[in-house]
Amino acid sequence: MVILFSAKVAEKHQQVLEGAYPKVQFHFCEGTLEASEYLNKATVYVTYGDDVDEELINQAPNLQWISVLSAGVERLPFELIKERGIRVTNSRGIHKVQMAEYTISMLLQVYRQEKYLMKNEQQNSWDKSLRMKEITGQTMVVLGTGAIGQEIARLAKAFRMKTIGVSRSGRAVEFFDETHTIANLKEVLPEADFLVSVLPSTSETKYLLTEEHFTFMKNSAVFLNIGRGDLVASETLLKAIKEGQLAHVVLDVFEEEPLPADHPFWQEEQVTITPHISGQSPNYMVRALAIFQDNLDKLISGDQDFINLIDPTRGY
Template sequence: MNILFTFVPLESVQEGIRQEYPDFTIHFSRIGSAADYLPEAEIIVTYGEDLNEDYIQKAEKLKWIMIMSAGMEKMPFDACAKREILVTNARGIHKIPMAEFTIGTMLQHVKQFPAIRRNEELEEWDRKVKVGELAGKHILILGIGAIGGETARLAKAFRMKVTGINRSGKPHQDADQTDTFENIEAYLPDADFIVSVLPSTDETKHLLKEEHFRMMKDTAVFINIGRGDLVQEEILLKVMGEQVIAHAYLDVFQTEPLPKGHPFWTMDNVTVTPHISSITENYMPRSLEIFRHNLQVYRTNEGSYINVIDLARGY
């Protein structure tokens, strides 16, 4: 059985995988250099950004694709569906780092850590910095799934009011209330933090419009750790330029890397981070655990796969 990894991890990780599965033929190669391996690959392990229909066609024996991330907007699902290729991903591994990243972002905002750090650099003893609290604040979580749910759990520990938004409106144990996307406007005027962990789908693309931001408090904070196409960049530039809300913390963008010279870099009320909310030293070990489980199911045809993707929906 041939497995093709279209990314090249550390040598120690490669050797560990080969030792764990000595009866497999395993190749580690960037997709552009994998022409010799594609025709025989029965399993492809990828981050989901390098495959296209042509590569799927060349992988004549391909039966399963394991995506070692949650993002799948660049995947050629139509080509996979035609071949009835199984697709799974690593959904769920991001919930701890991304929830912690969100809490950290909210804490630095209310505790004014950037301002305090600037004063330290200037050697200014300023006790008039307006430091606040998370307790009693209202967080509106767009996409209260694995990541959003963990964010909600941590937010409740800080005594925040939590509203979750999802497709079905199904209640979540760590949310005070849960509703559907159709009713999002009812919660925007009261929210102190609007946090998006939404993936990129036909339903979520450009979900937030200019009028949504104008419904928010002028003290509201927008945090996007989901996908950059949730709101059109031109709209976000406009509302932040007009200071419609207090601050936007952006970890994702329409174009990545964010180009040098882009206005977001220099806007005082926008904080840019380079799509790192999910990245820690535990990323690879957690995704490999899901791969190992699913590979065992694949080999034995016993048990259930984790995170099977509905190819028609794209998630």
């Protein structure tokens, strides 16, 4: 078995894998160019997902499994993958701790006026006129009730928030007081003090939010997106802010990344921008490789019950 990594992995992790699987031939590369030398022999391709296209798959006739060390798989050529019968797994679930912490920290940042406090500190300005608010007791609507959404809701409960989950199925999930289907989203939006999206990018979620959705919301509401940038058009968000339909927007994901330096978002006081880092953690690779190893054990043993197996028809 030949396992090819295009995802950069620290030497200490390489040594652990080689020691645990002495009969497996590993090739640890940094990027597609270096990895291309071994594609024709690779049984397993380990990647962050952004380098997999039809050309790469066609160069790998022995490929059985693509292991993505991130959650995002929207760029993969699923028609060819389905045709070839190649398994795809991702690392969803490993981001829940850090992304939930990010969410709460950003909501506190907005309500406790931290942007302005830091600005005043830099300008030596003793300004006690800032109006602070409390996130405790507010209502949070979370788009996406998987591992990340559940952890966000769990932390929200520490602040005694009402938590409403919205998902494709609308099934009941722990830590949510209510759950609804996406089809009923407009019915719950008026309750939201905080609207948080952790949705992936799929055919069902692309540009799901429209101008109309924001007209249903309180003008004091905060919208936070840590899912994917194509959930809502940038122009729609800018209009909602400029027309006072939202009080603040926190964005970690964008339609175009990196966000261009001349993008209007940078100039908006009521927009907080972070460079797609809500999933960063010193424990990221350890968690991702734990899932990879569990699935590798299944591949070796013939077990078909892979963790985080992606349905190529749905793309998630």
